[in-house]
Amino acid sequence: MVSQISKPSIESLHLSSPQELLSTLQQLRQTVESEGKATFDEWNPHIQRTAFIDSALNLAEYLALRRHDLRSLQAALMPWGLSSLGRIEGRVMPNLDAVIATLEVICGSQSDRHCQRPPVEFFFEGDRFLQQHTEELFGESSPHRRVRIMVTLDTEAATNYELVRGFIQRGANCMRINCAHDTPEIWQGAIDNIRRAERETGTPCKIMMDLGGPKIRTGAVFMPHHKKRVFKGDRIVLSRQVPESDSAADPAKSPHVKQFQTSCTIPSILDLLAVDTPVYIDDGKIWTQVVDTQYHIAHEQPGLLLEVTNTSPKGVKLKPEKGMNFPDTVLDLSPLTEQDLTDLDFVAAHADIVGYSFVQRPADIELLQQELAKRCEHRLSPPAIVAKIETAIAVSNLPELIVYAAGKGSFGVMIARGDLAVQIGYQRLTEIQEEMLWICEAAHIPVIWATQVLENLVKDGIPSRGEMSDVAMSERAECVMLNKGPFIAEAIDILDDVLTRMEAHQLKKTPQLRALHSW
Incomplete structure (x- = not known):
């Protein structure tokens, strides 16, 4: 529920004095702190990993902050050079405190609620947590590029070592195996080639194995004798x-x-x-x-x-x-099918990351954690979990999914844009994608940007202009996934180049202001 700050209301702040802005921000900070603590206290029993405690608290405070419409407040701060609330995700309280402290200096305020300017290391702590959690999930980044590249393998990867080696040499940081296809023997062949290429190139590469999940598909099709295609009205x-x-x-x-x-x-x-x-x-x-x-x-x-x-x-x-x-229908299906449980015996023994399809509720996270624990008694730690967000329910439950998963182990989120667009409507996809990026950044959780990235290039060898813009936008995630196709090697080259170029201009939502050499 979106609420408003009262006395003065945020809508009336565009011509406010520094004193009015200071009072409003002090009130906002107090609300965020109390509501954030209440949410965190509800989550705390589910957090076993101490490394995630600060991130969970920041997420709770960010949710409390974003219950308010801050647009007019943001505009009112701009003339004073303080419009930094738009990049507050990873560091909610330090950012608020920094703005308040500066306003107190402007106002000459020495009130009882005097705010100490946060130390510099506090201000950038969120960035450090996100980098730490990303390295836990994907390993260290490439020397020249922050964003990782994930490549979906096809059957040929099991028998063509040079293909796999070439992917890694071109810049792939993670290989994805879709358990909805092929067999454990083929998966093993691909994994052997990945591990061999790691040793020979000296370049680490993570392996993510996607569980198939419940397959809601059409069965056999019967067609009328006189028609071969479906049209509107049929x-x-x-x-x-x-x-x-x-x-x-x-x-x-x-x-x-x-x-x-x-x-x-x-x-x-x-x-x-x-x-x-x-x-x-x-x-x-x-x-x-x-x-x-x-x-x-x-x-x-x-x-x-x-x-x-x-x-x-x-x-x-x-x-x-x-x-x-079925976008308007709540499907009460277990995300782990009998086939998934069978596949999990292999996945738990070989994968660095488990891709979790059709996850919607915190109980779904706990189910996979329990099944992995049964199979990972002899591993130092179970595989990390990546939740594929592909339904409206999963979007609404995203904060709790993060807490239940990252509170126990390494975790990431995949924006599965294909199914998600169908579920929520194509016109809402961009908006929801942005909100998910913000939520994950507030929790310092790495995000995988997935589905149809450079699809024309991967399939036909020539990218579209829209695809290049999409790739440029993907720099705000921590990993970008390419699907399989005959021109996947060329796609890795172009993706690596664009991500490297964009990183010089943009880090998440923050412009880097690199010198412009074109003018």
């Missing part, structure tokens, strides 16, 4: 189970089918859907909404009837094994 029958059949791939073999038909790999989800509920298919390429929850086909169990509300004007092929999203 209807799709979503059944609890569609019989597997060769005719699914060839509409000519199923002339009796009158409309598109598919199923959901987790049928219980259908019971949660009501009329007008949105259902997105194939990463949002097909938007639909439920128009009937008891639709019958012959003698089958009733399914859902969906109407396509948006898709490409050229139509989209409805295919099996495509992701399904």
Whole structure:
């Protein structure tokens, strides 16, 4: 809930005197300190790692601060050269104290609430904590670049050593293995190549293994004889189970089918859907909404009837094994499937980092921590955890997810922009991405910028202009992830170059003011 500071209100501060600004900031500081402490006291029982205590307190104070609309206050401070609240994430109280102390000097104030200017080391302590937590997760940075590069490996990495070695030599700091694909034998081959390349190049490289999580996908697809693509206004029958059949791939073999038909790999989800509920298919390429929850086909169990509300004007092929999203529906699913638990036996023994898909609540974090503890008795410490934030629930629970995870071990956050955009709406993605970056910086937690980074370059060999702007923006994260493709090596080169250049101009939200050589 956003609140306002009273007497004077922040809206009236744009022409305020230094004395009025000082009084407002003193009141704001007192509120932030008391509310932040109350939140921290609730979190404290879940924090076992002493290295995270100061970070958790700063996060609690930042949340207390951001409950207020500070725009007018920020503008009122600008004429006095004090507009530093916009870069307060990593150091809430030292920043407030520094502004208050300066205003006291301007006002000649010697009140009972006199504020001592914080020591310089306090002011930059947040940066030091973030660097420390990032090194715990990803190891030391490259000599010329702060932001790490993560590369998603494909099957070829298991048998092509030179490919893996080339990635590391070009600047990859972390390799990602997606457990939704391939087998433990293939994973082992890729890991052996990574470790060999580390030894031969003398360059460390972390390994992150992503658990597959619950796969909410389309099943077999049946198409009408006369149609091969789905268009706006078409209807799709979503059944609890569609019989597997060769005719699914060839509409000519199923002339009796009158409309598109598919199923959901987790049928219980259908019971949660009501009329007008949105259902997105194939990463949002097909938007639909439920128009009937008891639709019958012959003698089958009733399914859902969906109407396509948006898709490409050229139509989209409805295919099996495509992701399904339910943005307005709370899915009470365990993020650890039976397959994940089996895979975790291998992951716990070989990975430096576990990528956690579909995590939404603090209990999900505790579940993975418990399962890792069972499998890591002989390791000095369990693998670090990276939570993939891909639902609206996960976004709203982000502070608690951070506390429960980082309070016990090394932790990072991945902004999974693909699923997240479908879940919250593309128009909100940039806004939510910014807010997540701020929250994580306040907690001194490293962030992975993921999904479709340099996708055109990776797949086709030529980047788009928009992709280059996206890469420049990604400098504010601690790691940028590239997905697999035939031109991944070229993408590493360009990403390394752009990140290095941007780092000379920008550090998180702070301009570096490097000399301009173009004019």
